[in-house]
Amino acid sequence: MPDRGERIIESDDLRKVGLKVTHPRMRILDILSNAPKKHMTAEDVYRELLEQGDDIGLATVYRVLNQFETAGIVVRHHFEGGQSVYELDHGGHHDHMVCVETGKVIEFHNDQIERLQREIAEAHGFELKDHSLVLYVRPKRSKA
Amino acid sequence: MPDRGERIIESDDLRKVGLKVTHPRMRILDILSNAPKKHMTAEDVYRELLEQGDDIGLATVYRVLNQFETAGIVVRHHFEGGQSVYELDHGGHHDHMVCVETGKVIEFHNDQIERLQREIAEAHGFELKDHSLVLYVRPKRSKA
DNA sequence: TTGGGTGCAAATTGTTTGCAATTGT
């Protein structure tokens, strides 16, 4: 099976963006790559590190995540509820759907919506630089 | 000209939702109704109150805005950049476009996008409860 | 009168930063 853009990020990717290959950075990359949840808060990552026996400070987690964001290795999202959530940036842009009951995050992409957004911005004399779309959903009731 | 849903919110609206008609609440409603910016942060409202000579605490502004949100009198948005912004809820739903250069906020509504969102949620076995769409734009360059 | 409302200061929450010690290269 051809890998669908799920390329694993490794040491070279860090060097490439001018970041030294340190233990904390590699561990955080590993967590982000292998964790069951693709979208994690800084605290999530921190707790996971502790559980795996790594003694890395929360401040470092924040610093590293910021550097990764700047380097384009992770994307930061601001869903409702204060904390930022981070996810590895595998390239393909997508939007999110958050289940308000389970908290589960589903990714999706819709070309038509993307195009409409661009058109709307244009129509108002603007150029679309970026956007944020989050659908808050709940499981379709069987009959309730 | 028929008023296009720009109904002014008054004392009765507060009583209706079980909130006493107090000076701070009325003043904040007034600011929200007559301010040049329709989208304000708690600090924006607070500063405006001070400028108008009202001596109302910042904590009260936050408390009142929260009560208003719960009561459905205002809507709270989380654009990029920490602070929450509030705007009077005049009923009609709309999304936002934020100019990353001037900070200006433009409202828009697009039925097609609304419909697509509902369809996407359905297609994933969910029911759309709410959504948040913000376009980050910049003035279309003349030639730069 | 009286329970909700307010101001102020102190407490929280999420995140950033200063600095001395540590570590990749």
Place this chain on the structure above:
DNA sequence: ACAATTGCAAACAATTTGCACCCAA
């Protein structure tokens, strides 16, 4: 060796909360 990186604690920013006093109903 030397600059980059980390850990820890202190600093921050936005928002919330405890409590004694105050005011709308």
